[in-house]
Amino acid sequence: MYGDLALQLVTSSHRSTLSTTPQLPLPKYALPLILSICLETRQLGQSITSAAEQHGQVSLSQDRSLVCNLTVQHLSARRNKRCLLAYLSTRVGGIKERWWDSGGSLAYLLSPSSSSTMNNSDPSAINSSESESAGDLRNNLSPQELDFLRGYNNLMIDYKSDFLDVLDLTSSIDRPPSELMVDVRVLKDAGEVVLEGGEKLDFRKGERFRLNRSNVERLIVQGYLEEV
Amino acid sequence: MSFFDDEDDDPLSPPTRPAPNENYGMRASSSREGSVSGSSSFLDRLRSTVSPPPAQSHSHNERSRASASIFDESNTSISGREYGGSILGEGEEEEDGMGLGLGLGQGLEEEEDEEDMNDVKRLGKIWVRERGTPELGEWKGELIDQVFDKLEQQQKMVNTLRSDPQTSEEEHFKLMLVQTEMERVKYLVRSYVRTRLHKIEKFAHHITLSTDMHHLLSGAELSHARRYTELLHTHFQHSALDSLPEWLRKMDDTYGDGLSMVSKPNRNTPVLIYCRKDCGEITLEGGERAALARGTTHLVKYKLVDRWINLGWAEVL
Numbered sequence: 001m002y003g004d005l006a007l008q009l010v011t012s013s014h015r016s017t018l019s020t021t022p023q024l025p026l027p028k029y030a031l032p033l034i035l036s037i038c039l040e041t042r043q044l045g046q047s048i049t050s051a052a053e054q055h056g057q058v059s060l061s062q063d064r065s066l067v068c069n070l071t072v073q074h075l076s077a078r079r080n081k082r083c084l085l086a087y088l089s090t091r092v093g094g095i096k097e098r099w100w101d102s103g104g105s106l107a108y109l110l111s112p113s114s115s116s117t118m119n120n121s122d123p124s125a126i127n128s129s130e131s132e133s134a135g136d137l138r139n140n141l142s143p144q145e146l147d148f149l150r151g152y153n154n155l156m157i158d159y160k161s162d163f164l165d166v167l168d169l170t171s172s173i174d175r176p177p178s179e180l181m182v183d184v185r186v187l188k189d190a191g192e193v194v195l196e197g198g199e200k201l202d203f204r205k206g207e208r209f210r211l212n213r214s215n216v217e218r219l220i221v222q223g224y225l226e227e228v
Numbered sequence: 229m230s231f232f233d234d235e236d237d238d239p240l241s242p243p244t245r246p247a248p249n250e251n252y253g254m255r256a257s258s259s260r261e262g263s264v265s266g267s268s269s270f271l272d273r274l275r276s277t278v279s280p281p282p283a284q285s286h287s288h289n290e291r292s293r294a295s296a297s298i299f300d301e302s303n304t305s306i307s308g309r310e311y312g313g314s315i316l317g318e319g320e321e322e323e324d325g326m327g328l329g330l331g332l333g334q335g336l337e338e339e340e341d342e343e344d345m346n347d348v349k350r351l352g353k354i355w356v357r358e359r360g361t362p363e364l365g366e367w368k369g370e371l372i373d374q375v376f377d378k379l380e381q382q383q384k385m386v387n388t389l390r391s392d393p394q395t396s397e398e399e400h401f402k403l404m405l406v407q408t409e410m411e412r413v414k415y416l417v418r419s420y421v422r423t424r425l426h427k428i429e430k431f432a433h434h435i436t437l438s439t440d441m442h443h444l445l446s447g448a449e450l451s452h453a454r455r456y457t458e459l460l461h462t463h464f465q466h467s468a469l470d471s472l473p474e475w476l477r478k479m480d481d482t483y484g485d486g487l488s489m490v491s492k493p494n495r496n497t498p499v500l501i502y503c504r505k506d507c508g509e510i511t512l513e514g515g516e517r518a519a520l521a522r523g524t525t526h527l528v529k530y531k532l533v534d535r536w537i538n539l540g541w542a543e544v545l
Contacts, residue, residue: 034467034468041472041473042471042473044473045472045473045475045476077472077473077476078476080472081468081469081472081476084468084472085464085489088463088467092460092463096429142467144463144466145463145467147462147466148460148462151459151462152459155452155456158452159448159449163421167414167417167418168418169418169422177411177412177415179408180404180407180408180411213411214414
């Protein structure tokens with residue numbers, strides 16, 4: 001039946017959005033399915049044009065079965081397009097969400113190494129699933145989506161540069177800050193970090209610090225530090 | 229006290245005004261009479277940029293009580309606004325608003341309705357409104373700029389005072405409160421900007437197409453909307469549309485059932501509003517009429533009340 005494949009695509013995409021907490025890794029880009037949907041749509045398109053040409057203008061107004069046939073094919077083709085776009089834009093939403101979650105750091109989002117070190121240092125369930133999504137994101141995206149992510153990253157860098165002298169737009173807005181200082185534990189070596197006040201700190205795994213939240217927000221988001 | 233002298237050319241800092249701060253200084257530090265006047269002068273300056281006039285906090289409490297009696301959940305959204313209030317505000321209730329900074333006065337005259345508002349309060353208001361409505365509101369660039377200016381000034385002041393060895397322990401504690409407050413203001417701005425960005429990206433195509441909406445956006449936002457639309461469409465073209473028959477490649481089709489590919493804000497979204505003024509009557513979908521009397525709270529479709537919201541007669545909660 002026309003549209004079956006598209007339905008499959010949309011249902012699976014819908015299912016993947018249902019469980020957002022905890023965030024599952026973005027499913028792999030369904031390239032084969034998309035290709036076959038495109039193929040089906042092209043065949044529909046050809047069949048519509050050839051049918052219309054064969055019968056010409058005259059019969060189109062008389063032959064009701066032909067009109068019906070064409071309408072069904074037309075609608076299926078449009079439906080396929082809509083399903084494809086729905087699938088893509090759902091994924092775009094997921095990609096953007098992950099970009100914001102990572103604090104706007106493209107390098108962190110796409111680095112596969114971050115997952116392996118994370119898994120060794122911290123086996124807890126939430127963290128490992130997060131790191132998987134971060135590590136595997138590159139593999140699960142299509143090349144076009146990767147381009148989109150890069151483009152989006154550039155766009156946001158441009159936009160937030162207006163604000164950067166006062167605040168970092170990409171830090172978390174989960175809840176309003178209630179404390180200035182935060183207790184953190186270092187989960188993995190982050191090396192020497194220069195803080196806002198000019199002081200240098202060497203973050204080594206296992207150490208604990210009490211620091212200004214705005215200073216280390218980014219490191220917390222990226223999983224180097226953990227709030228205690 | 230010599231360290232205050234170099235800041236005297238600061239336009240926002242009023243000359244020494246001892247009266248309104250005495251009780252604050254006393255409460256915080258009963259043991260150090262000697263430096264009370266000094267600390268009050270720096271608190272004055274700090275307060276002139278951060279905290280809200282106490283008068284507002286009273287009327288506000290009344291209002292939240294009133295709306296809470298009608299609709300309990302509204303408390304949750306109100307708390308977002310209350311949050312704009314200062315931590316320093318705890319000690320300020322007894323003061324009469326007269327001692328507050330000069331910087332506030334200028335902004336107030338612009339809005340007749342909202343005499344008692346300072347920047348942070350207004351920021352809280354537009355933030356709640358932006359989050360509550362389905363449509364994009366007007367970009368309050370002026371207010372954001374003002375807030376940024378003040379944040380910057382504040383930061384400078386905090387830095388100066390923090391590095392000064394004469395600053396006492398208790399003053400350090402107060403500085404911490406000030407800094408926390410600054411972080412919270414920054415959070416407001418961040419959330420406001422990101423809420424707008426979210427809407428802009430969602431309706432990017434619609435926004436770029438309809439020129440009458442452009443005045444609502446800042447320049448940066450508009451160019452972001454344009455470039456985002458382009459980026460998204462390129463992505464769609466490359467991923468799928470290019471392999472479809474030619475007549476299916478457009479991004480602004482309208483389907484047979486009148487559904488357009490360009491998504492628009494859903495103006496049927498219900499909004500919770502509080503009427504600051506008498507807003508007359510509206511006619512509901514079923515032909516029923518409802519009066520929007522002053523001081524009442526309603527849950528209605530956005531398109532029915534958007535006029536009042538834009539006028540500021542009704543507030544989104």
